[in-house]
Amino acid sequence: GESVGLHLPTLSVQEGDNSIINCAYSNSASDYFIWYKQESGKGPQFIIDIRSNMDKRQGQRVTVLLNKTVKHLSLQIAATQPGDSAVYFCAENNDYKLSFGAGTTVTVRA
Amino acid sequence: EADIYQTPRYLVIGTGKKITLECSQTMGHDKMYWYQQDPGMELHLIHYSYGVNSTEKGDLSSESTVSRIRTEHFPLTLESARPSHTSQYLCASGGGFGELFFGEGSRLTVL
Numbered sequence A: 001g002e003s004v005g006l007h008l009p010t011l012s013v014q015e016g017d018n019s020i021i022n023c024a025y026s027n028s029a030s031d032y033f034i035w036y037k038q039e040s041g042k043g044p045q046f047i048i049d050i051r052s053n054m055d056k057r058q059g060q061r062v063t064v065l066l067n068k069t070v071k072h073l074s075l076q077i078a079a080t081q082p083g084d085s086a087v088y089f090c091a092e093n094n095d096y097k098l099s100f101g102a103g104t105t106v107t108v109r110a
Numbered sequence B: 001e002a003d004i005y006q007t008p009r010y011l012v013i014g015t016g017k018k019i020t021l022e023c024s025q026t027m028g029h030d031k032m033y034w035y036q037q038d039p040g041m042e043l044h045l046i047h048y049s050y051g052v053n054s055t056e057k058g059d060l061s062s063e064s065t066v067s068r069i070r071t072e073h074f075p076l077t078l079e080s081a082r083p084s085h086t087s088q089y090l091c092a093s094g095g096g097f098g099e100l101f102f103g104e105g106s107r108l109t110v111l
Helices: none
Strands: A010-014 A018-023 A032-038 A044-052 A057-058 A062-067 A071-076 A084-095 A098-102 A106-108 B004-007 B010-013 B019-025 B029-038 B043-049 B064-066 B076-078 B087-094 B106-110
Touching: A010 A018, A018 A084, A018 A106, A032 A071, A044 A057, A044 A062, A044 A071, A057 B064, A071 A084, A098 B043, B004 B087, B010 B019, B019 B029, B019 B087, B019 B106, B043 B064
Parallel strands: A010 A106, B010 B106
Antiparallel strands: A018 A071, A032 A044, A032 A084, A057 A062, A062 A071, A084 A098, A084 A106, B004 B019, B019 B076, B029 B043, B029 B087, B064 B076, B087 B106
């Protein structure tokens, strides 16, 4: 699968491979983290969330990992499909103030 | 499917005009947000609200103002638009811990 250790603005992945998207957050007091997917011309859509007292959470084909020690969040997409092509953003919540990180544009190659 | 609506979807106006971007949600959410996003770039929080009569400034300095007189309505106003205000404005609402539902956005171009 494709993976990166640090945040990169773009990620190209072969259809069927796994993808890993990374994000660094800034506020150690943030207690809730969310991944959003934004398709062209649309608003962001919720993918998966994780609370700060957890280090891993799985959804359908997606897994979020949280490392509070280094303030790092990652999203793993299994068996990446063409419909997964989009911009992915992580967001951190602190007292209901939701701040977004820089996005990663994922392109799926056929 | 989220029920949050933004109007207008697209707006082209001249410098110095006053504009209001409308945002309404029918989910009864207490929290509402305005973000500014340039194409392909990250979202910047400009205003948010915890509920009726609550408004807070976000991380991005903005010359806009908001009001929250009713739970379902959170309009954003620019008193005097400038070319630097050209961007996409996204409205969102949330009832839970942090999951937000976004509108389709309002694309503003100031000439």
